[in-house]
Amino acid sequence: MPAQTAVKLADYQPYSHVLDRVALTFRLLPQATRVQARLHLAPNPVRGSGLDLRLDGENLVLIALAVDGQRLEVQPDATGLTIPAHLLPDAPFVLETEVEIAPAGNTALEGLYMSGGMYCTQCEAEGFRKITFYPDRPDVMARFHVRIESDMPVLLSNGNPVAAGPGWAEWDDPWPKPAYLFALVAGDLVAHSDRFTTQSGRDVALNIWVRKGDEGFCAYAMDSLIRSMRWDETAYGREYDLDVFNIVAVDDFNMGAMENKGLNIFNSKYVLASPETATDEDFARIEAIIAHEYFHNWTGNRITCRDWFQLCLKEGLTVFRDQQFSGDMRSHAVKRIEDVLMLRGRQFREDGGPLAHPVRPDAYVEINNFYTATIYEKGAEVIGMLKRLVGDAGYKAALDLYFDRHDGAAATIEDWLQVFEDATGRDLTQFKRWYTEAGTPQVSVRDDWADGVYTLTLAQTLPATPGQPHKGLKVIPVAVGLLNPNGDEVVPTTVLELTEAQQSFRFAGLAARPVPSILRGFSAPVVLDRAVSAAERAFLLAHDTDPFNKWEAGRALAKEVMAHMITDAAPVSRDWLAALARVALDEGLDPAFRALALRLPGEDDMAATLAAAGHVPDPAAVHAARQALADAVAAELAPALPGLIAGMATPGRFSPDAAQAGRRALRNAALALLTRRDGGAAARAAFAAADNMTDSLAALVALLEIGAGAPELAAFEARWQADRLVMDKWFMLQVLYAAPQDLAAVVRRLTARPDFDWKNPNRFRSVIGALSANHAGFHHADGVAYDLLADWLLRLDPKNPQTAARMSTAFETWPRYDADRQALIRRALHRILATPGLSRDLGEMAARMAA
Ligand code: PHE
Ligand code: ZN
Numbered sequence: 001m002p003a004q005t006a007v008k009l010a011d012y013q014p015y016s017h018v019l020d021r022v023a024l025t026f027r028l029l030p031q032a033t034r035v036q037a038r039l040h041l042a043p044n045p046v047r048g049s050g051l052d053l054r055l056d057g058e059n060l061v062l063i064a065l066a067v068d069g070q071r072l073e074v075q076p077d078a079t080g081l082t083i084p085a086h087l088l089p090d091a092p093f094v095l096e097t098e099v100e101i102a103p104a105g106n107t108a109l110e111g112l113y114m115s116g117g118m119y120c121t122q123c124e125a126e127g128f129r130k131i132t133f134y135p136d137r138p139d140v141m142a143r144f145h146v147r148i149e150s151d152m153p154v155l156l157s158n159g160n161p162v163a164a165g166p167g168w169a170e171w172d173d174p175w176p177k178p179a180y181l182f183a184l185v186a187g188d189l190v191a192h193s194d195r196f197t198t199q200s201g202r203d204v205a206l207n208i209w210v211r212k213g214d215e216g217f218c219a220y221a222m223d224s225l226i227r228s229m230r231w232d233e234t235a236y237g238r239e240y241d242l243d244v245f246n247i248v249a250v251d252d253f254n255m256g257a258m259e260n261k262g263l264n265i266f267n268s269k270y271v272l273a274s275p276e277t278a279t280d281e282d283f284a285r286i287e288a289i290i291a292h293e294y295f296h297n298w299t300g301n302r303i304t305c306r307d308w309f310q311l312c313l314k315e316g317l318t319v320f321r322d323q324q325f326s327g328d329m330r331s332h333a334v335k336r337i338e339d340v341l342m343l344r345g346r347q348f349r350e351d352g353g354p355l356a357h358p359v360r361p362d363a364y365v366e367i368n369n370f371y372t373a374t375i376y377e378k379g380a381e382v383i384g385m386l387k388r389l390v391g392d393a394g395y396k397a398a399l400d401l402y403f404d405r406h407d408g409a410a411a412t413i414e415d416w417l418q419v420f421e422d423a424t425g426r427d428l429t430q431f432k433r434w435y436t437e438a439g440t441p442q443v444s445v446r447d448d449w450a451d452g453v454y455t456l457t458l459a460q461t462l463p464a465t466p467g468q469p470h471k472g473l474k475v476i477p478v479a480v481g482l483l484n485p486n487g488d489e490v491v492p493t494t495v496l497e498l499t500e501a502q503q504s505f506r507f508a509g510l511a512a513r514p515v516p517s518i519l520r521g522f523s524a525p526v527v528l529d530r531a532v533s534a535a536e537r538a539f540l541l542a543h544d545t546d547p548f549n550k551w552e553a554g555r556a557l558a559k560e561v562m563a564h565m566i567t568d569a570a571p572v573s574r575d576w577l578a579a580l581a582r583v584a585l586d587e588g589l590d591p592a593f594r595a596l597a598l599r600l601p602g603e604d605d606m607a608a609t610l611a612a613a614g615h616v617p618d619p620a621a622v623h624a625a626r627q628a629l630a631d632a633v634a635a636e637l638a639p640a641l642p643g644l645i646a647g648m649a650t651p652g653r654f655s656p657d658a659a660q661a662g663r664r665a666l667r668n669a670a671l672a673l674l675t676r677r678d679g680g681a682a683a684r685a686a687f688a689a690a691d692n693m694t695d696s697l698a699a700l701v702a703l704l705e706i707g708a709g710a711p712e713l714a715a716f717e718a719r720w721q722a723d724r725l726v727m728d729k730w731f732m733l734q735v736l737y738a739a740p741q742d743l744a745a746v747v748r749r750l751t752a753r754p755d756f757d758w759k760n761p762n763r764f765r766s767v768i769g770a771l772s773a774n775h776a777g778f779h780h781a782d783g784v785a786y787d788l789l790a791d792w793l794l795r796l797d798p799k800n801p802q803t804a805a806r807m808s809t810a811f812e813t814w815p816r817y818d819a820d821r822q823a824l825i826r827r828a829l830h831r832i833l834a835t836p837g838l839s840r841d842l843g844e845m846a847a848r849m850a851a
Contacts, residue, residue, distance in 0.1 A: 004844055009309040009362040015135050016051040017041045019142045024132065028119055028150035028186055030104035033112060034063070037099075037132045039142075042092035049090045053083040056129035056136040059111075063098040081133045097133050106130070107759060107799040115252035116211060118187025119152065120265060124258060125308055125367045128179035139306045139410040141176040152186035154209060158261040160243045173261055175241065176408060178304055183260030185209070185248045192218035196229050198239045204229075208271060209248040217272035220283055220656060221247065221290050228291040231325050236399060238298040247271065247290075251724060254761050254802045255371070257289050259296030266293070269725055269762055275654040275692040277726050280664055282693075283656035287329065292322040298403065306410040308367045312359045312435070313416055315371075316379020323380060330658035333547035334592045340522045340548070343381065345605055347373035347525070348440050352608070353812040354849045356438040356465040360413050365844040368802045374438070381525040382434045388477045388495055388523055389431070390424045397423040430499060431475045438465040441474055443498065445530035449513040456480065456516060459502040460526075466851065475499050479523035479546075482507060482514035487543030493520050515539055520546040527612070534560065538579040547593065554583060554597050558629070559609050562601060565625040567615055572632040581636050584644075591648060592662030598669045600629055603775035604813070611816040618818075623740060623776035630705075634673040644670040645682070654692050661694070668698035675702040680709075687712050697729060704737035727755065728766040735770035743777030744784040751792075758796065761803045768792045772810030779817065783824035786811075790828040793842060794835055801839030808832070808845045826850060 023038040043049045057080045065072045065081075067088060074083055083095075106113035111130025112121050121131065129136040146157040149168045158181065159173025191207040192215050198204060206225060208218040225247070232238040242262045253267035270289040273282055299321065300314035327335040350356060350373050357370070359379050364370055387395040398420040406415060413435050417428045441462045448455040458478060462471040476498040482491035491514070496505050507514070517540060519528050537560075540553035557576050564570035583589065583597045601609070603626055607617035637644075648667035650660045675683040680703050687699035700716060703709030713734065720726040731750055738746040750756055750767050757763050771789055772778040778785045789810055797804040814825040829850040832842065 004365045004840065004847065006363040006365050007308075007367075009307070009360075012307055012309075014044060014046050015137065015140050016044055016047050017053060017135070018044045019135060019140050021145070022142045023145045023147075025147040026149065026184060028103075028148065028152070030114060031102050033101050033103055035099050035101065035132045037095075037097050037134070039095045039097075039134070040092065041095055043090060050085050052085050053088055053095070054080060054135075055083075055133040056080045056126070057099070057133040058129050060099040060101060060130070060133065062133070063100055064096070065098075066096045068093050069096075076133070080129070099132055101131065108802065109252055109254050109761070109800060110802065112184065113252070115250045118185065118189065118211075118250070119150070120185045120187075120248065120250050121183050121260075122254065122258060122265065123182050123260070124180040125371075126180070128182055131182075134179055136179050137307065138178040138180060138304050141178050141304070141408075141410060143176050144171075144173045144182060146171045146173075146184065148184060148186060150186045152188060154185070154187055154189040154191075156183075156185040156209070156246055156248065156263055158183055158263050160262075173242075175261060175302070177261050177301060178410070181259070181261045181301055181304075183258070183263040183265055185246075185263065185265070187248075188212065189248070190215045192222055194222050194226065196226055196240070196245075198229070199233045200239060202240065202243075204240055204242070205244045207244065207246050209246060210268070210272065211249075214249065214268070214272055217274050217277070218249075220273045220278075221271045221286055224287040224290040225294060227287075227329065228294040228325065231291070231328065232295060232298070232321075235324065235328075236298070236321070236403075238295075238403070240297065241302070245294075247293075251762070252760055254800070254806075257293045259293045259300055261297070261301050264293045267762065269728070272725060273656075275656070277693055277720075277723060278656075279694040279697055280656055280661035284326070284330070284661070288322050288326050291325045292318055295321045295325070302408065303403070303406045304410045306412045308364070308370070309360055309362065310412050311367075311370060312375045312379035312382075313411060313413055315376045316359065316383055317416075319376050319380035320383040331590060331592060331662075333551075334590065334596065334658070334662070336521060336548050337551050337593075337596050339377070343373070343377045343522075343525060345602065347377045348527070349604070349608060349813060350374055350809070351378070351438060351440045351465070352612075353815065354466060354851060355809065355812050355845070358436050358438045358468075360435040362436075366805070366840045368841055369805055369844055371806075378525055385434065385475075385477050385524055386420060386428075386431070388479070389475065389497070390420060390426055394420070394424040394426075430473065433472050433474055437462070437471050437474075438468055439463060439471065441476060441524075441526045442529050443476060443478065443519075443524075443526045445516075445518055445528065447516060452508065452510060454482065454507040454510055454514055454516075455504050456496070456507075456518075457502065457504045458496065458498045460498055461501075466848070473499065473501060476524045476526060478518065479520040480505075481517045481520055481544075481546060481549075482510070483517060483540075483543055483545075484510070484514055485512055487539070489545050490514055493546065495523065515543075517544050517546055517549045519549070519552075521548045522552075532556070534573065534575060538575060541579050541583060551593065551596060554580060555601065559601050559606065562606055562622075562625050562629055563610060563613070563615075565628065566606075566610065566618075566621050572629060577632060577636040580633065581640070584637060585640055590662060591666040592658065595662065595665035595669045598633070598666075598673075600626060600633070604773075607775065607816060608813070616818050617816060619776045619779035620740065620781070630673070631676055634676040637670070637673055638677055641670045641674040641677075645674065664694050664698075668695065668702070671698060672702040672705060675706055680706060684712070687715075693726070693729075697733075701733060701737065704733060707739065721755075724760075724762070728762050731756070731763065732766040732770045735767055736774055738774060738777055740774070740776035740780050743771070743774050743780065744788055747771060747785075747788060758792075759799055761800065764792075764796065764803060765807070768796075769807055778810065779821060781820065783821070786824050786828045790832055794832060797835075797839050797842045798837065801841035804839070805841035805845045808842060808849070811849050814849070 021040040025036040027034040103112045110127040148155040155169035157171035162172045163170045189209040194206045196204045249268035249271040257266040299317045401419040446457040478496045481493045484490045537553045537557045544550040610617040648663045683699045683702040690696035832846040
């Protein structure tokens with residue numbers, strides 16, 4: 001593998017020049033697009049004069065170069081172009097370039113590329129340098145004017161449309177922006193349109209652009225956009241700032257979506273939906289991602305990042321905002337539980353393994369590898385903690401100051417923390433460690449009851465992570481409530497601030513020893529370590545007033561029961577079954593909550609839990625235990641299941657709202673349990689009767705989980721073979737629910753199909769990405785799945801390094817497993833590392849995991 005050079009935060013320097021305006025002209029052709037650029041530059045007074053001008057540029061054929069109209073003969077190198085200072089005026093000047101690029105050959109989906117016959121761009125993080133020579137860094141912000149010449153009927157770029165004629169269009173973006181927010185789209189597209197009037201009366205044209213035939217699938221995305229625009233006005237006082245807001249759906253996209261100024265580009269999976277083709281989860285995700293990208297207009301675009309080390313400045317904050325929005329639209333309790341499930345499943349896993357890195361990293365080889373759960377989800381958690389510590393009013397004052405002080409600028413985490421310090425007077429020196437140190441803190445809890453005083457003693461530890469052997473103490477907000485033995489709340493939620501290695505907190509005036517409910521709402525991204533009896537957990541499951549901790553008590557119980565089954569061959573606990581049944585059948589509770597309570601811990605989660613407790617998880621045993629647990633729950637609830645299914649029907653028109661979705665979730669959870677007892681009769685009938693994708697897919701999954709469902713899979717394929725997004729689901733299900741010993745064969749069969757278009761990231765993810773989500777199959781002792789994954793990563797890497805690198809994180813958990821599996825995974829990683837021509841993306845990931 002070639003040596004990898006790291007970019008370091010400590011080396012940051014402002015750019016040598018300032019860039020005020022940019023004019024771009026595109027003559028689009030699939031094999032030979034011409035890009036002319038005029039950059040209005042001047043020496044940067046902060047750096048002084050007499051500096052060379054370095055422009056980034058990759059895979060560009062330089063046709064012409066001129067400074068103030070004078071042609072220059074300067075040859076580019078592999079990563080850019082340096083114009084020596086002596087060829088530049090010591091005053092403002094205009095640099096003109098013309099380059100040629102070939103979008104049709106761009107399989108990496110970064111820069112200008114083609115998807116389904118249309119031209120589109122993806123510039124974050126460093127794709128603009130594949131379009132033209134440019135200072136491709138977020139702290140260089142300029143106003144863009146763009147002219148597009150093409151025979152495509154729809155020509156779009158950022159900002160407002162200023163002029164158009166046959167075969168051309170011009171766009172002007174009045175807001176200075178970094179190059180990563182540039183976008184261009186040209187295609188034969190149709191729009192689903194609407195309008196929005198902002199709170200100050202600006203009339204905004206809204207368009208969702210899709211391929212012909214897809215225009216009937218945009219209504220939910222549009223509705224989500226309008227709700228997002230309204231919400232950002234009321235919740236944050238942030239208004240939209242252009243005359244048009246365009247969204248384009250593309251089929252080939254490496255990520256979920258992209259917040260380009262005024263021209264968001266989306267993976268079509270997160271735009272297109274109808275009740276027949278999208279599940280309730282799809283609808284919720286569309287709503288969240290539409291909101292996320294829209295919210296970036298302020299947190300990311302108006303205020304951007306100084307450099308890529310500050311990525312969490314925009315991503316953590318924007319995730320936090322989209323989580324608030326989804327909670328407001330749906331249910332805060334359910335949203336919080338889902339977010340924590342995801343945080344623990346992905347971010348804790350990352351934080352506890354070889355890929356652990358701080359929310360603000362200080363070095364990277366390939367920035368694309370840092371669009372991680374840590375930057376996004378832990379980044380959002382850190383903001384949640386800040387808000388908890390300074391209170392709602394303090395948070396609002398800090399955010400107002402942030403928008404005020406940094407609008408139009410490229411900011412840092414220091415700037416972000418400073419507004420909180422200035423707005424609230426709070427010293428955040430210690431809090432900053434949440435940004436600079438990797439790893440998930442452990443908080444251990446002891447409690448005492450003496451002379452009418454209840455004492456909670458909290459202690460924190462944080463194990464070393466790669467490159468960070470020593471950690472400092474964190475500020476950890478631990479939200480606590482106390483219940484009396486009757487289950488009444490005697491101390492309402494109070495935030496304890498743990499700032500030292502160990503601290504005691506006293507509660508006086510209680511009549512009896514209370515039962516504590518600790519870390520309510522998951523008030524900090526930590527692991528709680530406390531010996532709690534099953535009886536106490538069952539008590540909290542029954543009585544806790546905090547919905548998160550009520551769910552958490554049931555979750556912890558389920559994990560303990562499952563762990564005992566695996567490590568001591570214990571039978572399924574009767575008490576747990578009874579407690580679970582009470583929650584599942586409690587009509588006073590939200591059906592969505594009851595459905596979540598019935599969801600058993602996943603196998604990967606269980607393996608992580610066992611490893612954390614000092615066991616070496618056997619994936620086959622974990623799988624068997626989970627199956628046995630599900631069977632036991634099905635047996636316990638058997639008499640109630642038909643009633644539950646009937647009672648949770650959703651007659652009338654389908655609506656993707658939270659209330660209906662919650663009822664379907666509970667009904668389908670009950671159906672999955674019933675399927676374990678009736679041989680699949682009810683699920684087959686439900687599949688045949690389903691008039692929406694949620695119910696159809698749920699019935700199919702219920703059958704696959706018991707090893708049935710072949711005729712239904714065939715029927716599903718026959719019905720949906722022309723719909724790429726629905727077929728992605730069909731591919732994925734077969735991988736997720738393959739019996740462990742069959743997984744490799746299933747994947748080989750699916751990847752041999754002509755419709756396994758592996759260059760399409762969604763299709764690749766639906767099969768190869770799902771491989772490791774089948775925990776017992778991926779970790780089958782024969783190691784075949786490891787090699788299969790490595791083969792596919794190596795095949796994809798030359799075409800699309802970004803997606804290959806992302807998928808390689810399947811290997812990050814190797815230290816958990818036994819010596820044989822460790823050796824097999826490490827062998828796969830070393831085989832990847834030894835491959836000639838490996839990308840920087842996959843090379844960095846494999847090297848970090850193998851270290
Ligand atoms: N910035 C995008 C988002 O969070 C994610 C993204 C990153 C998309 C890199 C494409 C490439 O919404
Ligand atoms: Zn984002």
